[in-house]
Amino acid sequence: MVRRLTAGWCRVVAATRHRLLPGGGERGGNPVELAVALPAILVMLFASIQVAVVFVARSTALNAAQSAVNAQRLYDAPAGTGEDRAVEFLEAAGDWLVDWDEPGPNCTATDTDVTCTVSGRALSVVPGVSFAVEQTAHGTVERWTEP
Numbered sequence: 656m657v658r659r660l661t662a663g664w665c666r667v668v669a670a671t672r673h674r675l676l677p678g679g680g681e682r683g684g685n686p687v688e689l690a691v692a693l694p695a696i697l698v699m700l701f702a703s704i705q706v707a708v709v710f711v712a713r714s715t716a717l718n719a720a721q722s723a724v725n726a727q728r729l730y731d732a733p734a735g736t737g738e739d740r741a742v743e744f745l746e747a748a749g750d751w752l753v754d755w756d757e758p759g760p761n762c763t764a765t766d767t768d769v770t771c772t773v774s775g776r777a778l779s780v781v782p783g784v785s786f787a788v789e790q791t792a793h794g795t796v797e798r799w800t801e802p
Contacts, residue, residue: 705780712752712777712788719744719752719760720792723771727762730797737762737771751778752788769794 719741727737741760745752755775762771774789 701781705777705784705786708751708780709777709786709788712775712786713790715745715748715752716755716773716775716788716790717792719748719755720771720773720790723760723762723773724769724792724794727764727769727771728794728796730799734764735762737764737769741771741773745773752776753778764796766798767796769796 722744723737723741726732726740729736738760741762742756745755745760752773752775755773758774760771760773762769764770770791770793772789772791774787777786777788779785
């Protein structure tokens with residue numbers, strides 16, 4: 656009787672041993688899961704960083720265009736004042752916007768309005784990926800008017 660009970664107990668222990676061990680029958684599965692998931696995680700990480708860089712480049716271009724408009728719209732501002740202010744801003748802003756100097760900022764002024772455009776490319780985090788950025792600002796020229 657003791658012998659039967661011991662043999663039965665050994666079978667129960669052997670059957671449950673695999674379930675009680677950490678990881679059970681899937682020991683070593685975590686590195687495989689990581690190897691499968693890591694490329695997707697890295698792609699999402701770099702894509703989100705690239706999207707953020709594009710938005711910062713757009714903001715930089717828009718701020719440069721607004722600075723140019725604010726300089727060019729002043730009363731009796733000489734021609735080229737807006738472009739000079741945009742160049743100063745972009746040189747101080749860093750490299751978020753690249754190739755902005757390859758037509759350079761462009762301001763068009765009439766008797767009543769000023770429009771300035773800044774264009775370039777966003778800094779590339781992912782090699783071979785390039786995003787064009789162009790932002791335009793508009794303002795009214797300060798002038799004397801009759802009441």
